[in-house]
Amino acid sequence: MIQDIYPHHFLLDYKLRSPAPGDAFLLFHGQQVFLNAGGSYPHYEELDFSGTDVHFLFLFAIDNQNYFLADLSDEKANSFYALQEQKKLLFPHSVRCLRDLRPMDLAFAGYTAWHLHSWYQSNRFCGHCGAKTVPGTDERKLVCPACHAEIYPRISPCIIVAVHDGDRLLMTKYAGRPVSWFVLIAGFIEIGETAEDTVRREVMEETGVRVKNIRYFGSQPWGIPGNLTLGFTAELEGSDEITLDTGELSAGRWFLREEVPVPDDDVSITSAMIHAFVKHEF
Numbered sequence: 707m708i709q710d711i712y713p714h715h716f717l718l719d720y721k722l723r724s725p726a727p728g729d730a731f732l733l734f735h736g737q738q739v740f741l742n743a744g745g746s747y748p749h750y751e752e753l754d755f756s757g758t759d760v761h762f763l764f765l766f767a768i769d770n771q772n773y774f775l776a777d778l779s780d781e782k783a784n785s786f787y788a789l790q791e792q793k794k795l796l797f798p799h800s801v802r803c804l805r806d807l808r809p810m811d812l813a814f815a816g817y818t819a820w821h822l823h824s825w826y827q828s829n830r831f832c833g834h835c836g837a838k839t840v841p842g843t844d845e846r847k848l849v850c851p852a853c854h855a856e857i858y859p860r861i862s863p864c865i866i867v868a869v870h871d872g873d874r875l876l877m878t879k880y881a882g883r884p885v886s887w888f889v890l891i892a893g894f895i896e897i898g899e900t901a902e903d904t905v906r907r908e909v910m911e912e913t914g915v916r917v918k919n920i921r922y923f924g925s926q927p928w929g930i931p932g933n934l935t936l937g938f939t940a941e942l943e944g945s946d947e948i949t950l951d952t953g954e955l956s957a958g959r960w961f962l963r964e965e966v967p968v969p970d971d972d973v974s975i976t977s978a979m980i981h982a983f984v985k986h987e988f
């Protein structure tokens with residue numbers, strides 16, 4: 707999965723620090739990320755920010771590799787990126803392409819950086835009084851200098867569940883989304899719910915099926931769009947008849963273990979759970 711970067715180590719120690727040669731930069735602009743000609747993150751010495759109004763934000767380190775965000779003022783960002791493209795120094799890519807970078811620590815760095823970038827972007831102003839926020843000095847937070855509100859990074863918890871009945875697995879297809887293959891039932895945890903409540907509710911809402919023996923499988927940080935996905939397995943309880951939520955889904959059916967469509971993907975927890983079922987791990 708995207709977070710499986712062993713033997714590398716993800717280090718979250720927060721420090722207010724300035725970039726130095728060798729440090730890698732995540733340059734996001736709109737829904738794009740700018741990579742160097744080698745298709746990877748540019749290092750500090752490859753970048754020329756002269757003439758821009760830029761703030762550097764330390765993100766995290768993977769082993770000894772530091773990662774930074776460059777936060778350019780809105781007025782200067784367009785001309786900066788246009789110049790980088792013109793000079794053939796940096797090239798725009800969709801942020802979703804970051805999941806395809808290898809080795810896996812590069813994909814993980816990109817998705818995690820996007821999560822932090824999105825949080826910084828959407829909290830530039832205090833939600834209580836409207837003043838401009840500033841980064842915290844002692845831990846990862848944003849602070850309002852006017853009313854002293856503290857804003858911590860936001861993670862949206864969601865569940866994914868592999869509903870099984872002996873040698874059969876319940877799989878569904880989304881309606882009207884780019885994901886056009888069979889996946890597992892998933893959804894966001896609502897305020898006031900336990901993760902297990904969400905599993906029962908989502909399975910019932912999407913397929914009309916009841917479940918029992920809900921077991922934790924594992925979790926995955928997923929930087930686009932900023933989730934922590936909690937994976938569960940659950941057994942069918944009672945009728946296996948599917949009543950599909952056609953607003954959300956275009957198809958839903960039971961697959962025999964040997965017929966399960968296995969995704970060609972080693973990045974997502976969805977894929978890890980489907981592989982685990984096929985290998986008789988549950």
Ligand SMILES: [Zn+2]
Pocket residue numbers: 832833834835836837850851852853854855
């Ligand atoms: Zn405030």
